[in-house]
Amino acid sequence: MPNAQNTSNLQTPRDPAATTRLSQWMHKRSWAIAMTVAIVITVGGLVILETARERIAAEYETALDARDVTVQLSTLASQLSNLSAQQSDFLLTKQDATAQAYCATATRIRQSEQQLNRFYRGGKADNAELTSFTQILVLIEARIGAGAAALQRAAPHPLDLAACGPLSAANPADASLVDSTLTLLRDNEERRAQHALAASRADQRISTLCAAGLSALNIVLFILLFRNLGIQIDRQARVQRQLITQQEELDQLVSERTRQLEALGWHLQAVSENEKTQLARELHDELGAILTASKMDVAWANRKLKDSAPEIADKLKRALANLDQGIALKRRIIEDMRPTVLANFGLVTALRTLADEAAQRNNWTLDLHLPADDIQLDEQTEIALFRVAQESLTNAAKYARASKVSIALEVGDGQVALHIADNGVGIMPADLKRTHTHGLLGMRQRVAAHGGRFDIRRGEPNGTDIDVMMPSVSTATPSIDLPPATPTRTPV
Numbered sequence: 001m002p003n004a005q006n007t008s009n010l011q012t013p014r015d016p017a018a019t020t021r022l023s024q025w026m027h028k029r030s031w032a033i034a035m036t037v038a039i040v041i042t043v044g045g046l047v048i049l050e051t052a053r054e055r056i057a058a059e060y061e062t063a064l065d066a067r068d069v070t071v072q073l074s075t076l077a078s079q080l081s082n083l084s085a086q087q088s089d090f091l092l093t094k095q096d097a098t099a100q101a102y103c104a105t106a107t108r109i110r111q112s113e114q115q116l117n118r119f120y121r122g123g124k125a126d127n128a129e130l131t132s133f134t135q136i137l138v139l140i141e142a143r144i145g146a147g148a149a150a151l152q153r154a155a156p157h158p159l160d161l162a163a164c165g166p167l168s169a170a171n172p173a174d175a176s177l178v179d180s181t182l183t184l185l186r187d188n189e190e191r192r193a194q195h196a197l198a199a200s201r202a203d204q205r206i207s208t209l210c211a212a213g214l215s216a217l218n219i220v221l222f223i224l225l226f227r228n229l230g231i232q233i234d235r236q237a238r239v240q241r242q243l244i245t246q247q248e249e250l251d252q253l254v255s256e257r258t259r260q261l262e263a264l265g266w267h268l269q270a271v272s273e274n275e276k277t278q279l280a281r282e283l284h285d286e287l288g289a290i291l292t293a294s295k296m297d298v299a300w301a302n303r304k305l306k307d308s309a310p311e312i313a314d315k316l317k318r319a320l321a322n323l324d325q326g327i328a329l330k331r332r333i334i335e336d337m338r339p340t341v342l343a344n345f346g347l348v349t350a351l352r353t354l355a356d357e358a359a360q361r362n363n364w365t366l367d368l369h370l371p372a373d374d375i376q377l378d379e380q381t382e383i384a385l386f387r388v389a390q391e392s393l394t395n396a397a398k399y400a401r402a403s404k405v406s407i408a409l410e411v412g413d414g415q416v417a418l419h420i421a422d423n424g425v426g427i428m429p430a431d432l433k434r435t436h437t438h439g440l441l442g443m444r445q446r447v448a449a450h451g452g453r454f455d456i457r458r459g460e461p462n463g464t465d466i467d468v469m470m471p472s473v474s475t476a477t478p479s480i481d482l483p484p485a486t487p488t489r490t491p492v
């Protein structure tokens with residue numbers, strides 16, 4: 001049973017959330033993992049390459065050493081042959097020179113032995129080779145000593161054979177034993193050279209394979225890198241295109257909304273002007289009639305009671321004066337709401353009247369630059385300019401504490417420019433951004449609604465400058481679904 005349980009545990013599918021997390025982690029870290037693996041493989045490859053290079057160098061050195069030793073062993077063999085030949089030569093000729101040549105050859109043999117000795121005792125040869133070499137040295141020494149002794153014996157007079165070393169009475173070893181041992185040592189060295197060369201060729205193959213593998217890996221990595229770079233660049237370009245499209249859509253939306261708001265502002269102003277006109281007419285017709293009738297009645301009663309009831313007549317006189325004030329107030333209100341001077345005499349006269357009245361009320365010095373003759377502009381444009389001037393002068397009276405106000409009106413080619421300036425305290429930058437007051441906002445909207453440009457700024461060195469530039473013919477085109485205006489009279 002425990003076995004069955006173990007099997008079922010093994011077969012239980014892994015937690016899907018954990019698998020998803022792992023795959024997400026792998027996806028996020030895929031580049032880091034790939035780079036780490038590539039770096040490990042590259043470093044490993046470089047280590048293998050370096051090791052192989054060191055081994056190839058050592059193997060070449062071994063092969064060269066082995067070749068050197070082979071050559072030296074051959075030289076030794078040839079020197080031994082020379083030695084035998086010189087001994088035989090002396091026995092035949094008995095010449096001293098031949099004996100000296102024998103000793104010289106013995107000296108060269110010993111030099112060769114020393115060189116070989118350095119190699120065999122330098123740890124590069126195995127024990128068997130060292131034993132064979134040591135044996136050969138003994139045999140050669142015996143051979144030289146025995147040969148020198150033979151020369152001395154055969155010589156007709158005593159020879160100076162000190163250079164040959166100690167003479168030996170012993171029988172020299174068989175020459176073939178020395179030759180065969182030398183051949184054995186030579187064969188060994190040749191084998192060692194062959195072996196070292198074969199090993200170095202194998203190492204060269206390994207390093208070639210390793211270098212090829214590393215190059216292939218690098219090529220694959222470069223391909224992946226450039227592919228990924230291409231994907232990233234594509235993605236960025238796509239995102240940028242989307243952003244540009246969104247920006248364009250937003251711009252379009254904003255300009256559409258602005259147009260709608262301007263049209264709404266234009267409509268609201270038209271409605272307000274209409275209502276003002278209607279109210280002015282009501283005030284004029286109804287209240288005017290009532291006040292005038294009351295005034296006539298009170299005047300009649302006053303005349304009748306003047307002599308019989310002077311006290312009542314006095315009261316009626318005061319009532320008459322109040323009625324006069326009421327009528328004047330009514331006129332002023334009507335004039336404010338519907339400046340008849342604008343409707344009757346045009347913009348230039350209306351602006352001059354407005355400026356004169358304001359200057360009188362506020363003790364301003366006036367600087368007027370208005371066209372000499374009245375001008376004919378689009379009605380809507382005239383109203384907009386008049387209202388802007390009205391609000392600007394009201395603001396100057398309320399806030400500027402000015403002593404001088406200038407107004408200029410210029411009509412150009414299809415454009416009309418209005419400039420109003422005071423020399424007061426000057427508008428503050430924060431005032432330009434106000435949203436809870438309606439004067440500046442209303443002027444701006446009024447002008448924009450008719451396709452014009454409104455600009456207000458602090459004057460140099462002081463005061464406030466207002467510039468309005470409008471087309472002489474209004475370009476307002478309300479495109480929102482607005483209820484039709486009811487112009488019973490031209491709104492002013």
Ligand SMILES: Nc1ncnc2c1ncn2[C@@H]1O[C@H](COP(=O)(O)OP(=O)(O)OP(=O)(O)O)[C@@H](O)[C@H]1O
Pocket residue numbers: 395396398399400422424425426427428431432434436437438439440441464
């Ligand atoms: N000629 C001026 N000199 C100095 N300050 C001014 C001038 N005109 C406007 N301002 C400043 O700008 C502010 C905004 O003016 P705006 O006409 O919009 O509002 P308001 O006159 O205070 O209120 P509303 O016009 O709605 O009755 C004013 O409160 C005032 O501080």
Ligand SMILES: [Mg+2]
Pocket residue numbers: 391394395438439440
């Ligand atoms: Mg104002």
